[in-house]
Amino acid sequence: MTDQIVLNHVTKSFTTKELGTVVAVNDFNLTVKKGECFAFLGPSGCGKTTTLRMIAGFEDLTEGQIYLGDKLVSDSKKNIYIPPEKRELGMVFQAFAVWPHMNIFDNVAFPLKVKKVPKAEIKERVTKALHYTSLDGLEKTFPSDLSGGQQQRIALARAIVVNPDVMLLDEPLSNLDPHLRETMRFEIKRLQKEFGFTIIFVTHDQAEAMAISDRMLVMDMGNVQQIGTPSELYNKPINKFVHSFLGQSNFTKVVIKDGKAYAKGHMDQTIAVDGNVPEENGEMILATRPNTIDINRESGYKTRIIKRTFKTDFVEYLVAIGDDTVLIQTPHRNLFKSGEECYIRVHNPAWYPPEDEEAEKERERRNVV
Numbered sequence: 001m002t003d004q005i006v007l008n009h010v011t012k013s014f015t016t017k018e019l020g021t022v023v024a025v026n027d028f029n030l031t032v033k034k035g036e037c038f039a040f041l042g043p044s045g046c047g048k049t050t051t052l053r054m055i056a057g058f059e060d061l062t063e064g065q066i067y068l069g070d071k072l073v074s075d076s077k078k079n080i081y082i083p084p085e086k087r088e089l090g091m092v093f094q095a096f097a098v099w100p101h102m103n104i105f106d107n108v109a110f111p112l113k114v115k116k117v118p119k120a121e122i123k124e125r126v127t128k129a130l131h132y133t134s135l136d137g138l139e140k141t142f143p144s145d146l147s148g149g150q151q152q153r154i155a156l157a158r159a160i161v162v163n164p165d166v167m168l169l170d171e172p173l174s175n176l177d178p179h180l181r182e183t184m185r186f187e188i189k190r191l192q193k194e195f196g197f198t199i200i201f202v203t204h205d206q207a208e209a210m211a212i213s214d215r216m217l218v219m220d221m222g223n224v225q226q227i228g229t230p231s232e233l234y235n236k237p238i239n240k241f242v243h244s245f246l247g248q249s250n251f252t253k254v255v256i257k258d259g260k261a262y263a264k265g266h267m268d269q270t271i272a273v274d275g276n277v278p279e280e281n282g283e284m285i286l287a288t289r290p291n292t293i294d295i296n297r298e299s300g301y302k303t304r305i306i307k308r309t310f311k312t313d314f315v316e317y318l319v320a321i322g323d324d325t326v327l328i329q330t331p332h333r334n335l336f337k338s339g340e341e342c343y344i345r346v347h348n349p350a351w352y353p354p355e356d357e358e359a360e361k362e363r364e365r366r367n368v369v
C-alpha cells in the first residue's frame, strides 16, 4: 500500500496570555496508508483538532513537514504551505457546518462552484453525492427543515462531492444521539468502500474509535502515546494512560517485594497473580480489566464483596484490594452475596510506574479552551 498522509516531526506551539505557551502538538510522526481508516483518540485539549488543521492547511507548523501522497504540502523550514483548497481534501467538522440560507443542492455544490466546475458536471456530481448519502429528492429543501442526522449527511455529501483522496473528520458525530451515531458510523464506512478515500477520524469516544478504525492512535497532552490496531492498543497498552483510555480499568497501588505483589500498606497477604510480577522491589500500579479477575471460594487473595450489581449479561462485584477497590465482572452462574468472603486471582495484569501528579495538573491546564 502506498503512503497517503505522512507527518514528520510535526510540532505546533501556541502562546496566549491566559495559558502561556502550550505545545499543542509535539513531534508528531505518522504514516497513514492509502485507503486506511485511521482514528485519533484522546481527551479534550490533547491536540487532535490542531493536528487535523495542520493536515488540512489551516494552520502552519512550528516544526516539521507534511506530505499528502508524494506532494510536500507543509514544511516549516522551507516555509511551504499549500492552501487548503489546493489539498484536495474532504472535511467534516463537529458543528454542523451547513449554510442555512442555501438549499441542500447549493450547500453540496458549493465546493465545485468555487472550483468553477461546469454546471452540467456540478449537477451530475451533486446528484450522485446526495444519492450516496441518502438525501435523494431533498435538493430544494433548506437545512433547517432537516433532522440533525440529515444535516450531518449534507456535510458528508459536500465532502465527498470533490472526490477527495483524503477525508478529515473531526468529531463528526458528536452532536448526534447514540443510535444515529452508530448508523452514521456504518454510513461512513460504506462511503469509504464506495469511494476508496483515506480517512482520519478524530474522536474522544473510545468505542467510536475502536469500532470505526483499521488503526488508531492515542494522544495525551500533544504527544502520541501509542499507534496500533484497536485490539493491540486494548490488549497491550504501553502505559497507564492508554490503558485507562480504552475499556474499563482497575488500578491498584502495590508494593513489589522479592517477586511478590502486596497491596500498598498491607504487607500481610500477597496478591495472587497468574502471570509475570516485576522483579525489581518498589511501588507499582497493578492494572487489570474487570473481566480478567477470577473470583472463587477456594484460593487466592482473601477479601470480601463490598457491593454486587446485576447487569444484563454479567454480575459486577466491587471488591477491596488493600485500600483500593476493583471491579470484577463474572457470568451469572458464579454468585456471591454482598458482604460475603471470597478469594480473587488476577490474570496477566499490566504493571506501570506510580502516578505522575504533575502530568495530571498539566492535563487540566490544557483543557481550559
Ligand code: ADP
Pocket: 014, 015, 016, 022, 023, 024, 042, 043, 044, 045, 046, 047, 048, 049, 050, 051, 365, 366, 367, 368, 369
Ligand atoms: P483537541 O482537539 O484534542 O480537543 P486542540 O487541538 O483543540 O485539542 O487543542 C490542543 C491545545 O492547543 C489546547 O491546550 C488548546 O487550548 C490549544 N490551542 C488550540 N488552538 C489554539 C489557538 N488558536 N490559540 C491558542 N491555543 C490553542
Ligand code: MG
Pocket: 048, 049, 050
Ligand atoms: Mg478538537
